[in-house]
Amino acid sequence: MAAAVTRRARRFPPVGGGPEAGPCGGAMRAVVLLWLLLPGLAALEPLSVGLAIGVASALTGYLSHPSFYCSYVECCPGSGHRLNATALREQLDGRLFGQHLAKEVVLRAVTGFSNNPSPKKPLTLSLHGWAGTGKNFLSQLLARHVHPAGLRSKFVHLFLATLHFPHPQRVPLYQEQLQNWIRGNVSACAHSVFIFDEMDKMHQGLIDAIKPFLDYYEQVDGVSYRKAIFIFLSNAGGDLINKAALDFWTSGKRREDIQLKDLEPMLSVGVFNNKNSGLWHSSLIDRNLIDYFVPLLPLEHKHVKMCVRAEMIARGHEVDEKVVQAVADEMTYFPKETRIYSDKGCKTVQAKLDIHEDIAKAVD
């Protein structure tokens, strides 16, 4: 540092001419270059220069316009962007099995929210259900419809309680970080999607930190959160849902007859009072900031078979009913006497398929 200063002092004041190293030498070089180009400048005349500048600015304007570069780089969807409801319905019908309630609720909620030019608060969905019923699957499907890249998108954020917020003693730090993260990302893209998984493992009170963003404010510190989507996934309430589904079954009613109104009130209170729920006594429910409680019903034997078939098709193999039956039979079911609902939903189907397909091939 000192050597550079003395070097500069030595060359000050600047000496004209000659190629030298240092800042004044650079200026000399520029002057020399300009002097060499002087004859070339005589070729310039207003018309061609004007034309060149015009073309250059038009090109720049075109290249920097979103409609061009958004086909190469991911962009935040504009305010005029609408969700393709038919595509979403098709995907839900074809890939989510056994969840007539969840499908209806989610479809209506998301389409209504997307078609509303000025929503009053961000969309907040709370998905509850037993393991393997499709909560993560549904949330990823949704995210993919809002942002085509799905979880890989810059604007979709997934938080896991056990991974991102592991230590209870650091909750104040997590609160601050979470608020900054949400604020920053929503100001970058109003249509951000935030997915919070394992809400039953999340520290009570951590979720209170984001309550201000979910509320009916027009703006919070200059940022509007009204177009964002928040999805909470949790196992809490899963046992209540299972009980309700079982009651329906034992009273002989059809699964498709279960209505949201049968489940919603019981769910909200059950989750609120459950000490293990991340939403325990949280003001999220207090202030009715959750727009929709979406219950996911436990999966039956026939739904497990649908999962197996879908997996076989996805792998490009042809569907062998014997293998499908074998895999579905190998899963464990509850309750112990009636054995209706799969313990793990559709989880571990892939693994069992590997073994049974191999056996089938060996037999053939």
Place this chain on the structure above:
Amino acid sequence: MEEGSIAPSPCWCHLQSFSCGLAVNLFAGDCELWSVKSSFTVRIFSHLVSRVVVRAVRGFLSNAQAKKPLALSLHGWTGTGKNFVSRIIAESIYKRGLKSNYVHQFVATLHFPHAHSINLYKDQLQSWIRGNVSICPRSIFIFDEMDKMHAGLIDAIKPFLDYYELLDGVSYRQAIFIFLSNAGAEKITEVALDFWRNGKAREDIQLTDMQNALSVSVFNNRNSGFWHSTLIDRNLIDYFVPFLPLEYKHVKMCVRVEIESRGYAVDEDILSRVADEMTYFPREERIYSDKGCKTVDAKLDYYYDL
């Protein structure tokens, strides 16, 4: 088995992808293509293990769209071959086997000794797994002595075993996690003894007989690293693999293999003597070897003292 051409190449190949792509024949000696070696079926004396593990690993490796990383839980009596099998799995994927940079082995009593530092271990383990899988998606993680691992430490890696497409920009769907444990060994022995006492053949023991009993007993066993862990709760373990205790004839097979690998001539007399020297349980029937095949090579040294 047919070389799996659909699955992505092992991490070694990423560094020299050109050689692993077209010019495979030129560098045939260096680039390891997928293959689950036949040594599996030859040297594992348990029909259950070879059946399950070969199919599981092969199916997983050839599935280009795996929805979650492969999680195997190997349970069994000491000396029945759990570490051996994990070594074979590692060697069939990476040429250098356990010495590969992409195979990571954790021993509970060695790497996570102090109960009070568990938060530190959790952070370190998560960072280690995240870092290594982002470098090499097809990493293998082997956790030994799971029955000694602190309940709850394993919960730290639960997120990586789940069905997520992406976690903080890293996909864990191609990784392999292997858990080795002695927990459940009593249950396995119980089932095997029942079969023996009822006169049924050992080969008739089916996986389904074992799997459910195993899963529940491991879950409820206070000494199991899985005790009330969300790994079983969430059904993140793909396969519970039981290792049956070894009988007298299997011990003799072990001795024979050891002698052959040393290049000596097989002497049946010495075989019987070494096998007889091992201790067996239960006390009345004396069917199963206490230590499996462990200490066999030491005993052999005594007889082949040249």
